[in-house]
Amino acid sequence: xxxxxxAVHVPLSNExxxxxxxLMLASNNILSPASGEPVSTPSQDMVLGIYYLTSERIKSTGxxxxxxxxxxxxxxxDYGFISLHxxxxxxxxxxxxxxxxxxxxxxxxxxxxxxxxxxxxSKKELISILSxxxxxxxNHVIVEILDTIKALGFRYSTISGLTIGxxxxxxxxxxxxxxxxxxxxxxxxxxxxxxxxxxxxxxHDRVIQIWSQTNEDVAAAMEKNFDKxxxxxxxxxSGARGNIKQLRQLAGMRGLVANARGxxxxxxxxxxxxxxxxxxxxxxSTHGARQxxxxxxxxxxxxxxxxxxxxxxxxxxxxxINDCGTDEGIDLFVLxxxxxxxxxLIGRLCQIEIADPATGEIILNKDEEITKEHIDRLVHANIxxxxxxxxxxxxAEQGVCQKCYGxxxxxxxxxxxxxxxxxxxxxxxxxPGTQLTMRTFHTGGVASTVIQxxxxxxxxxxxxxxxxxxxxxxxxxxxxxxxxxxxxxEVNIEHIPHKIxxxxxxxxxxxxxxxxxxxxxxxxxxxxxxxxxxxxxxERDQVFAKLISxxxxxxxxxxxxxxxxxxxxxxxxxxxVELFEARKPKEHSIMSEISGNIKVEELDSRMLSLTxxxxxxxxxxxxxxxxxxxxxxxxxxFVQAGEQITxxxxxxxxxxxxxxxxxxxxxxxxxxxxxxxxxxVEINDKHIEIIVRQMLKKVTILESGxxxxxxxxxxxxxxxxxxxxxxxxEGKRPAVAKQNLMxxxxxxxxxxxxxxxxxxxxxxxxxxxxxIENKTDYLIGLKxxxxxxxxxxxxxxxxxxxxxxxxxxxxxxxxxxxxxVETAISEEDNIELDI
Numbered sequence: 001x002x003x004x005x006x007a008v009h010v011p012l013s014n015e016x017x018x019x020x021x022x023l024m025l026a027s028n029n030i031l032s033p034a035s036g037e038p039v040s041t042p043s044q045d046m047v048l049g050i051y052y053l054t055s056e057r058i059k060s061t062g063x064x065x066x067x068x069x070x071x072x073x074x075x076x077x078d079y080g081f082i083s084l085h086x087x088x089x090x091x092x093x094x095x096x097x098x099x100x101x102x103x104x105x106x107x108x109x110x111x112x113x114x115x116x117x118x119x120x121x122s123k124k125e126l127i128s129i130l131s132x133x134x135x136x137x138x139n140h141v142i143v144e145i146l147d148t149i150k151a152l153g154f155r156y157s158t159i160s161g162l163t164i165g166x167x168x169x170x171x172x173x174x175x176x177x178x179x180x181x182x183x184x185x186x187x188x189x190x191x192x193x194x195x196x197x198x199x200x201x202x203x204h205d206r207v208i209q210i211w212s213q214t215n216e217d218v219a220a221a222m223e224k225n226f227d228k229x230x231x232x233x234x235x236x237x238s239g240a241r242g243n244i245k246q247l248r249q250l251a252g253m254r255g256l257v258a259n260a261r262g263x264x265x266x267x268x269x270x271x272x273x274x275x276x277x278x279x280x281x282x283x284x285s286t287h288g289a290r291q292x293x294x295x296x297x298x299x300x301x302x303x304x305x306x307x308x309x310x311x312x313x314x315x316x317x318x319x320x321i322n323d324c325g326t327d328e329g330i331d332l333f334v335l336x337x338x339x340x341x342x343x344x345l346i347g348r349l350c351q352i353e354i355a356d357p358a359t360g361e362i363i364l365n366k367d368e369e370i371t372k373e374h375i376d377r378l379v380h381a382n383i384x385x386x387x388x389x390x391x392x393x394x395x396a397e398q399g400v401c402q403k404c405y406g407x408x409x410x411x412x413x414x415x416x417x418x419x420x421x422x423x424x425x426x427x428x429x430x431x432p433g434t435q436l437t438m439r440t441f442h443t444g445g446v447a448s449t450v451i452q453x454x455x456x457x458x459x460x461x462x463x464x465x466x467x468x469x470x471x472x473x474x475x476x477x478x479x480x481x482x483x484x485x486x487x488x489x490e491v492n493i494e495h496i497p498h499k500i501x502x503x504x505x506x507x508x509x510x511x512x513x514x515x516x517x518x519x520x521x522x523x524x525x526x527x528x529x530x531x532x533x534x535x536x537x538x539e540r541d542q543v544f545a546k547l548i549s550x551x552x553x554x555x556x557x558x559x560x561x562x563x564x565x566x567x568x569x570x571x572x573x574x575x576x577v578e579l580f581e582a583r584k585p586k587e588h589s590i591m592s593e594i595s596g597n598i599k600v601e602e603l604d605s606r607m608l609s610l611t612x613x614x615x616x617x618x619x620x621x622x623x624x625x626x627x628x629x630x631x632x633x634x635x636x637x638f639v640q641a642g643e644q645i646t647x648x649x650x651x652x653x654x655x656x657x658x659x660x661x662x663x664x665x666x667x668x669x670x671x672x673x674x675x676x677x678x679x680x681v682e683i684n685d686k687h688i689e690i691i692v693r694q695m696l697k698k699v700t701i702l703e704s705g706x707x708x709x710x711x712x713x714x715x716x717x718x719x720x721x722x723x724x725x726x727x728x729x730e731g732k733r734p735a736v737a738k739q740n741l742m743x744x745x746x747x748x749x750x751x752x753x754x755x756x757x758x759x760x761x762x763x764x765x766x767x768x769x770x771x772i773e774n775k776t777d778y779l780i781g782l783k784x785x786x787x788x789x790x791x792x793x794x795x796x797x798x799x800x801x802x803x804x805x806x807x808x809x810x811x812x813x814x815x816x817x818x819x820x821v822e823t824a825i826s827e828e829d830n831i832e833l834d835i
Contacts, residue, residue, distance in 0.1 A: 026040065027139055027140075027142075027143045028139065029410065030134060030139070030142055030143075031134065031409060031410045031411070031412065032409070032410065033408070033409050033410040033424050033428060034409070034427075034428035034429075034431070034432075034682070034683050034684065034687065035343070035409065035428075035682035035683060035684055036343070036346075036347070036407075036409035036410070036412070036684065037127060037131065037682060038127060038130045038131055038134060040146055041123070041126060041127050041130060042123075042126055042146075042149050042150060042153050043123070043240075044240050044241055045153060045154060045157045045240070046149065046150055046152075046153025046154060046157070047122070047123045047126065047153065047238050047239055047240040048153070048157045048160075048162060048234065048235060048238055048240040048241075049152065049153035049154060049155065049156035049157030049158075049160065050106060050121050050126060050149065050152060050153045050156070050238075051120060051121060051122055051123075051234060051237075051238030051239075051240065052084075052102075052156055052157065052160040052162065052234065052238075053084060053102040053103075053105060053106055053121075053152065053153075053156040054100070054102050054103050054106050054117075054119070054120050054121040055085055055100075055102070055120050055228065055229065055234075056085055056087055056100050056103075056120070057083070057085035057086065057087075057228075057229070058087070064087045064088050064089045064098060065082065065086075065088050065089065066088070066089045066090075066096070067088060067089070067090045067091070068091050069090070069091065070090050070092060070104045073088055073090050073101055073104060074101060074104060074105070076101075077101040082101055083101070084100065084101055084102040084105075084156075085100055085102060086100060086101065087099075087100060088100060088101065090104065092116050093116070097116065097118055098118075099116075099118050102156075103117070103118055105152070106121060106152065109145060109148040109149050109152055110129070110133070110145060111133070111137060111141060111145070114133065114136075117129060122237065122238045122239050123238060123239025123240065124239055126149070130142070130145070130146070133145060134412075135412065162231040162234065162235070163231060164231055164232055164235075165231075166274070168230055168231050168232045168233075169232060169250050169251045169273075169274040170222075170225055170226065170230070170251060171222075171251050171252075171272065171274055171275060172218065172221040172222045172224070172225040172251070172252070173225070174218075174221040174225075175218050175221065175222075175252070175253070178214060178217050178218050178221065179214065179218075179253075179270055181214075182210055182211065182213075182214040185210050186207055186210055186211075189203055189206045189207055189210070190203070204266055207266040208256060208264055208266055211255070211256055211266070211268045212255075212256065214253075214268075215248070215252070215253055215255040215256070215268070218248075218252045218253050219244070219248045219252045221252075222247065222248065222251050222252045223244070223247075232247065232250070233247070248272075249272060249273060250272055250273050250274055251272055251274055252272055253268065253269065253270050253271065253272055254268070254269035254270075254271065254272060254273075254277075254281075254285065255268050255269060256268045256269075257269060257284055257285055257287070257288050258287070258288060259287060260287055265284060267284070269281045269284060269285060299433075299434055299436070299573060300434055302433075302573055302577070303430065303433030303434045303436070303573060304430075304433075306430055306433050306573070306576065306577060306580070307426065307427065307429075307430025307431070307433060308430075309580070309744045309745055309748065310425075310426035310427075310429055310430050310580070310691060310744060311423060311426040311427070311430070312744075312748040312756070312760045312783070313426075313691060313694045313695075313744040313747045313748045313751075314422030314423065314425055314426045314690055314691055314694055315420075315422055315423055315426075315756065315781050315782045315783050316398070316399065316422065316751070316753070316756070316780055316781030316782065317399055317400060317420075317421055317422025317423075317425070317690050317693075317694065318398075318399040318400075318418065318419065318420050318421065318422065318782075318793070318794050318798075319399060319400055319401065319402055319405055319415050319416065319417050319418060319419045319421055320396060320398055320399035320400070320401070320417065321396055321399075321401045321402070321417070322401060322402050322403065322417065323401050323402065323403045324394050324395040324396040324400075324401040324403070324404060325395065326389070326393055326394060326395040326404070327351070328351075328393035328395075329351030329352070329387040329388050329389050329390060329393055330387070330388060330390045330392055330393060330662065330666065331385045331386070331387050331388075332344060332345050332348070332385065332386055332388055333345075333384060333385055334375060334378045334379060334383060334384055334385065334386060335379065335384075341372065341375045341376075341379075342375075343682070343684065344684060344685040344686070345370050345375060345386060345388065346370060346371065346372060346375070346407070347369060347370065347406045347407025347409065347412075348369070348370050348388040348389060348390070348406040348407070348686075349367050349368065349369055349370070349388065349389045349403050349404075349406055350364040350365070350366060350367065350368050350369075350370055350386060350387070350388055350389075351366065351367075351387045351388055351389050352366060352387050353365055353366050354378070354383065354386060356377075356381040356383075357381060357382070357383070358381065363377045363378060363381060363383075364378075364386070367389075367403060369406065369407065369414065370386070370388070388406075389403050389404045389406065390404060390686070390689055391404050391405055391686060391689045391690050391693050392662070392665045392666075392669075392689050392692065392693055392696075393662075394693070395718060396718075397716070397718050397719065397722075398780060399421075399422075400421065400690070400693075402414060402415055402416075402417060405421055405686065406686065409684055417798070417800070418794055418795050418796070418797075418798040418800075418801065419794070419795070420782060420792075420794040420795070421690060422690055422694075423782065424687070425686070425687035425688070425690040425691060426691070428683055428684075428687045429672075429683060429687055429688060429691065432676065432679075432681040432683070433573060433576070435679055435681060436572040436573040436576065436675065436676070436679055436681075571675065571678070572675065572679070575671075575675050576672055576675050576676075579652070579668055579671050579672050579675075580672070580691065580695075580743065580744045581743035581744060581745060582652055582653070582668075582695060582741045582742060582743040583743065584651050584653065585648070585649040585650075585651060587629070587648050587649075588648050588649050588650060588651040588654075589644045589645070589646045589647060589648035589649065589650055589651070590610070590623050590625060590644070590645045590646045591642060591643065591644055591645065591650065591651075591654045591655070591658055592612055592621070592639045592640070592641055592642065592643050592644075592645050592658075593612075593621050593641060593657075593658060594612055594614050594619050594621055594641050595614060595615070595638075595639065595640050595641045596612045596613045596614040596615060596619070596620075596638070596639065597612070597613055597615075597636060597637065597638055597639070598610060598611070598612050598633050598635070598636070598637050598638075598639050598645065599611040599612075599613070599635060599636070600631060600633075600634070600635045602627070603624065605627065606626060606627050607624055607625070607626060607627060608624070608625050608626070608627050608629070608631065609622060609623075609624055610622070610623045610624075610625060610631065610645055610646075611623075612639055612645075623645065625646055629646045629647065629648070630646060630647040630648075631645060631646055632644060632645060632646065632647060633645060641658060642655075642658040642659045650667065652664055652667060652668055652741060653741055655667050656696075656739060656741050661696055661739055664696070664741060665689070665692045665693070665696060668688075668692045668695070669685055669688045669689055669692055672688050673685065673688065691744065694744070694747050695741060695742055695743070695744065695747055696717070696739065696740070696741060696742075697716060697717060697742075697747065698714045698715065698716060698717065698740045698742060698747075698750060699714075699715055699716075699717050699720050699737035699738060699739050699740060700712065700713070700714060700715075700737060700738050700740055701713045701715060701720075701735055701736075701737050702736045702737055702738055703735060703736040704735050705727065705732070705733035705734050705735040705736065706727055706732035706733045706734075706735075707723050707724070707727060707734070707735040708723070709723070709735050709737075714740070714750055715737065716752075717739070720735065720737055723735065745761065748760050748761070749761065749762065749766065751781070752777075752778070752780070753777050753778070753779070753780060753781055753783070753784045754766055754767065754769075754770035754775050754777055755777050755779075755783065755784040755787050755788070756781055756783040756784050758770075759783060759787060779793075780793070781793075782794060785797075
């Protein structure tokens with residue numbers, strides 16, 4: 001649509017053919033390099049067909065028929081005695097299983113020795129079956145499985161005859177009464193407002209909260225009301241096309257929409273598309289619909305530009321050595337917040353030896369690759385975090401090393417030396433960019449309650465929370481308050497990031513007759529509420545405590561302040577760009593530079609003054625903030641250094657200054673991941689880490705000491721550290737530098753290669769600077785080599801692969817004389833090489 005042209009490259013030579021078969025053939029590219037998930041997975045009609053095939057129709061009458069062998073069941077199905085979905089009992093692998101003929105047919109597509117899949121197979125389920133098969137079977141088997149599933153899927157989606165008819169969209173009968181109840185609540189809120197009991201902002205926020213909840217209730221009623229075999233419902237639940245959110249608009253209610261300023265309008269669209277919208281509702285929803293279309297056009301261009309910047313900053317990141325020898329690593333959780341295994345742990349190398357605390361048995365050795373089996377053992381041993389190698393802490397001077405990178409996600413083997421991991425990272429992050437939203441949402445101050453982590457008991461026994469602990473913590477500045485209601489106590493931890501220890505007293509051991517207790521350490525984030533049951537009997541793995549993290553924070557309410565302030569949340573692509581460019585977020589929070597007590601004072605109707613005084617009174621910091629900003633502490637509270645004093649997004653430069661380079665890098669990785677995850681895009685952390693590593697690559701020299709650096713010079717961090725180590729050994733004065741956090745555009749222009757920088761942006765400036773500095777380009781990255789037409793130093797173009805000497809058994813290889821190419825060219829002789 002914009003006159004793009006495409007060149008077709010035909011692999012003709014033998015090398016080209018070999019390379020095309022090994023690197024480009026579809027059956028050799030089954031896993032995605034971005035996330036390690038299968039890339040060739042069935043979609044749409046195939047998924048629908050498989051879901052239809054494996055669904056079970058629950059019969060209310062009669063007993064299930066029993067078949068001694070699956071083949072007999074299928075014969076009965078062929079004769080029409082049972083349908084695809086009739087529940088039957090079949091003996092499989094010496095076990096009697098309640099299943100259906102459809103599921104038997106589906107399992108025939110999988111290898112004979114694979115476990116019997118006995119559930120409704122949705123798209124998600126299909127992907128996990130394929131991922132599992134990929135780890136167990138060779139490539140040619142996987143290709144056959146994929147082919148069979150494709151054929152089965154198409155066949156049964158045809159046989160099913162699933163289509164969409166207007167009659168399939170069923171509006172829940174309960175909708176009327178749910179809406180009526182909501183309107184009564186709204187009337188009450190309006191009444192409070194008319195009587196002056198609440199402000200207009202509070203009214204607006206409460207109304208929005210009521211309607212949001214109502215929308216959820218209507219959606220829940222709608223889901224209950226659908227038949228399992230309803231075509232539209234099947235399409236959404238199987239993952240073939242559409243999702244529950246879209247069904248809500250068809251059969252539930254459309255809900256709240258935003259106006260042109262981005263504020264949520266407090267009159268929802270109560271109709272759905274099946275009932276039809278009123279003229280007013282239609283008019284309200286036009287803005288969102290049009291913005292959606294405008295966004296799509298802009299997004300493509302923005303996303304392309306982000307990819308270009310990412311490629312440029314990371315293109316010299318290649319795997320160059322086997323091991324950089326670092327002792328540093330980063331800590332990763334074994335399980336995600338949802339309690340699933342952390343995908344970013346698999347395929348990393350463990351930095352320290354890890355043993356089971358109970359038995360002393362070693363689970364992971366140093367530099368051992370972490371697999372799913374290891375994660376199961378870690379969970380079993382109640383180990384929460386593992387210190388792993390990461391490119392963020394890699395000390396290779398150029399590129400990264402194999403051990404810090406870990407597994408290549410597309411091959412499931414440790415990464416090869418010569419792999420262009422920087423470019424892979426840039427493409428993995430840039431490619432899903434078009435799926436991210438563009439809008440800045442404006443939200444009211446609606447508090448949302450999220451359950452953060454459940455704490456499970458490692459053994460069976462009785463849970464005891466020591467009274468002494470409560471007393472001990474209470475003494476420390478009344479921070480820890482526990483309210484007892486029956487057996488459940490809510491523990492409110494305000495300012496102590498304290499480890500709390502529970503004991504589980506185990507039952508008597510029948511053999512030794514000993515009673516023992518096991519301690520469980522729980523680290524609780526500050527300001528969280530912990531709900532736990534006291535003195536109860538717990539089974540192994542039973543959840544006995546929950547952390548409830550609430551978005552409601554205490555805040556200083558100021559006379560002229562509106563109680564609720566909406567905040568602009570930058571999300572989607574603009575947020576990713578903001579993070580990668582290391583920009584200060586709009587209205588970012590203020591972080592305390594010292595630990596001490598806070599004093600909150602009003603300067604005037606528009607400004608607040610926050611003074612923090614250190615315990616000895618020898619240090620003081622004063623921050624002036626707008627009276628609109630939400631202060632997280634009350635007057636006189638104790639604040640730790642590096643803690644947020646006001647609400648709002650954090651400024652990564654502040655984190656770097658106060659909490660150090662590791663905290664800053666992990667904050668950037670986490671925030672970027674949050675955006676992609678919110679859109680359902682899976683990207684492995686290591687790709688984002690590679691880009692963040694490039695952003696934190698440089699330091700600015702403050703004092704040169706006895707080094708050869710000049711004050712104000714930009715130097716690679718690793719070069720700086722190496723030079724300082726040398727100076728320390730020689731007993732000389734080391735240089736002093738400040739760590740930089742650069743956005744990707746700036747980092748690309750600050751690269752050592754002026755060819756790469758010049759071909760990126762601001763060509764004239766880059767080249768004049770390079771000429772003034774008398775720079776030399778050592779052609780280390782990919783771009784510089786492409787520009788001058790040399791082989792790129794990645795893959796087989798690396799020096800180590802180009803200087804391989806081949807030995808032919810049984811043949812004498814004549815000694816070849818080394819030739820100085822430059823003199824040879826100048827002599828203009830015909831050179832014959834004996835090879």
